[in-house]
Amino acid sequence: MKKNEIEFQDSSISIKRQPLLNRKQSQDRKDGLGKSSYRDDPLGQLKKSILEASAHQQFDQHPSLQELYDSLALMSLEQKCHQLLKSVQEQEVQEILAILDHFNTISPRPKLKNIYDQKQQTILHISCFKNLPTAVERILMYEKANSTIEEFNNWINLKNKDSFASVHFAAYAGSIETLEILKKYGADTKVKNQQGQNALSIAAQGDQVSAMVWLYLQGLSYTEQDEKGGTPLHWATYYGSEFAVQFLLSWLQKTKEGKKIINQQDTEGMTPLHLAAMTGNQRIAKKLLYKGSQKSLRDIKNQTPAQTALDNGYDIIYKILETNNCLMEFLNIRASYKPASISWSQICSFFLIYFYCMIGSVIFVYPFFDTDTWLQYLSIASFLIGLVFYFLTMYISPGYVEKNDDSRKLFSLLTQYEPWELCPECQIHKPLRSRHCEFCSRCVIVYDHHCPWLNNCIGAKNYPYFICFILTIFINLIHLIILNAIFLIHYYPANLNNPHYPWFNNVTNLKALDISKICVQSSILILCILFLFPLAYLIYVQMDNLFRNITTFEKYRQEEQTNVQGSKEKKSQQSIESTSSIKSQVQHNISCSNCIEMCCNNSKNTSFQI
Known part of the structure; x- marks a missing residue:
């Protein structure tokens, strides 16, 4: 599923605009990951975790709320839980609230931790990914009232099959309201996935600047490396998240280690500039060069960013990275892609x-x-x-x-x-x-x-x-x-x-x-x-x-x-x-x-x- 096919439709959302998730392109736009792949593609796993599960569901026409109330009385507990999962996947907030209200009237009350799809996503995971803050709060309120403190804390931080927690889904969707709700109910905002990425790194991949700033104010690091040496800047660059790159670079230039992070090499020897060359994003490549990214660094294949761009068929980026004309740049006839300095x-x-x-x-x-x-x-x-x-x-x-x-x-x-x-x-x-x-x-x-x-x-x-x-x-x-x-x-x-x-x-x-x-x-x-x-x-x-x-x-x-x-x-x-x-x-x-x-x-x- 492409990013721009994802939609968020929660009628109860009070946020001014839709999240940026459906505005940006990523390298998996073409055929999976196109010409190049970058490690294990955790973001692709995160999206598929929800979207593939939803794609296999054959949903009937939505009943009215009254019809839903009437049908719930005739359903078995298993059918009711399936109906709740279906409503979450279809982003039917009113149906979700109605089913939760019904659960409060029956005994014993169902445990929401037992409701998950074939990818082991709970309804909390799906609600966070679908950007349904009203549903998220009611789900948490219900489960907290019907669980022990230990059970609830384990459930709210539970990871799915691909090692993503609810905080990761909310960060990728860019919903500040959802993140604040999760924090209020005790979710660990510093939780990491299997690859060692925190929620700020996930938000950078989704180009969710608001979520990045919110998580930064919660104490999350924007320079922290994952298990393979990747930083949030690496991942934002790879996924073409231009706003995230711009904000990360502005933060990094204010720190002593900023230039080092900009030229940080992961376990494959790739710098963010290598990734910009790999994915063909001229704008990000120029931003990185303006902030001091080095053209001469080589990855484990002994390739410079220019050679990476050439191998992937991005001739314009190759010319930007390879061509040097000091006289033309001195006379301001040709643009100079290097850190700004007084000449x-x-x-x-x-x-x-x-x-x-x-x-x-x-x-x-x-x-x-x-x-x-x-x-x-x-x-x-x-x-x-x-x-x-x-x-x-x-x-x-x-x-x-x-x-x-x-x-x-x-x-x-x-x-x-x-x-x-x-x-x-x-x-x-x-x-x-x-x-x-x-x-x-x-x-x-x-x-x-x-x-x-x-x-x-x-x-x-x-x-x-x-x-x-x-x-x-x-x-x-x-x-x-x-x-x-x-x-x-x-x-x-x-x-x-x-x-x-x-x-x-x-x-x-x-x-x-x-x-x-x-x-x-x-x-x-x-x-x-x-x-x-x-x-x-x-x-x-x-x-x-x-x-x-x-x-x-x-x-x-x-x-x-x-x-x-x-x-x-x-x-x-x-x-x-x-x-x-x-x-x-x-x-x-x-x-x-x-x-x-x-x-x-x-x-x-x-x-x-x-």
């Missing part, structure tokens, strides 16, 4: 090139001018204005959202919002159009992009300064190219006497000076032209964004979704990427009003604040 080399390179081009032009070109000096002063002024806007963009806050350090508040938020509406790093509800920046480690209001040349994010509050900066730099580059192109082949006259730029007036070796001039001007032209074209493209993108009231992040995220339209990855991302930043966009028609919104109003818009 002082890029900042220093910008200053060196910018100052070199301007000072070189002043020294070697300006001596040709003995009139119209105001043009040169204007050039110097544009250079200085460009620097002013550079530092304004660098040091003015883009609009950071205040962080939250209380994990309990995060759990409270998870009961109100979907996981993709929250930032696990900042532990807040993300405002509309905001995004978390890995470089700044903060959420940014109306996030556009992080500029490594400025070492700052571009957001609602510094976006106008950024636009002025790139426009000023572009004008300055055009001016430098024209000046150096015009005077490249000109030579200094022997009787050079420039009162405004006098530093070459008394030079005697004009030949050496001319050679130096040609070399410097040629290098200036090459550098300016190399910068001009990417800068022109950047201005084109930003001007289009400016007059459409859309950010660079929003624009390329929409294009990314369009490019994967119809693919399996797209289907899994439909719910994941229904982000507030995409939903909140206004009309994208070109207009001056959009320009005013981007430059002036977005930073003041209260809907973009928390």
Whole structure:
């Protein structure tokens, strides 16, 4: 049975939304486990434990409650117990309650511990898996009243044939209400299955972030290894549980041993990155790389994650893991999949090139001018204005959202919002159009992009300064190219006497000076032209964004979704990427009003604040 075929239908549930169980893909989606299998697949056992048993049942049409009451009086005890099991499997909450009420009227009262299916699942196991909290509480209430304390404690923690307890089923289903009921009646929330996995690991496999946070607050470890060396991150990665991976990584980066756990190898030598490569999940692979997962580690087959991806036919992931192009990454032409860090080399390179081009032009070109000096002063002024806007963009806050350090508040938020509406790093509800920046480690209001040349994010509050900066730099580059192109082949006259730029007036070796001039001007032209074209493209993108009231992040995220339209990855991302930043966009028609919104109003818009 596929994950997306599982449905939960308890009319008494008071949870805001359905669990995430039916939203995610897993590697067993295709044929069992597709091309690769990962150990003994305990999650597959957990699902089959319930679903296969239910599939073999031939259920008749549901009777009305009155008909059920009438028929119970005519049934034998064995038939009544079978009817209760059938009602649980069919998720008929009212029938379950009616049968339990009937059991309270007969003597001797039946023991619920004696009611189980051919997989040795009790009705408590099935109710937890089917996400029926009302039924779970009534079942526990009934059994506690009709059992000794020791019998009840043994039954509530009883494991099925595949070594899963009720807590595991509830964690996988993601029902906080069920977990709290189990805890109230004394269930052991730290119980482990046969492979040594705790309930938090099971919740991670089901992509149940709320359950993960709840179990973490109960004291369960998110770094604990099972008997084969697997951590919750391993299993969440294997099953494509993207929300769980995101939250686990955000927790791990706050611990001293976080990087070690991210690169933890199990008994087969596999790291979470190996598993992402095995299952073909690009998004998880990128997340792991951003958080410091190493590409070079090898498993017991002596394979790197890149080779694992290639063996499983995932060429795109192979290219992400294998290709290295430092120059392209340095120039930000190609995405760099590595931990975010401040690139002082890029900042220093910008200053060196910018100052070199301007000072070189002043020294070697300006001596040709003995009139119209105001043009040169204007050039110097544009250079200085460009620097002013550079530092304004660098040091003015883009609009950071205040962080939250209380994990309990995060759990409270998870009961109100979907996981993709929250930032696990900042532990807040993300405002509309905001995004978390890995470089700044903060959420940014109306996030556009992080500029490594400025070492700052571009957001609602510094976006106008950024636009002025790139426009000023572009004008300055055009001016430098024209000046150096015009005077490249000109030579200094022997009787050079420039009162405004006098530093070459008394030079005697004009030949050496001319050679130096040609070399410097040629290098200036090459550098300016190399910068001009990417800068022109950047201005084109930003001007289009400016007059459409859309950010660079929003624009390329929409294009990314369009490019994967119809693919399996797209289907899994439909719910994941229904982000507030995409939903909140206004009309994208070109207009001056959009320009005013981007430059002036977005930073003041209260809907973009928390």
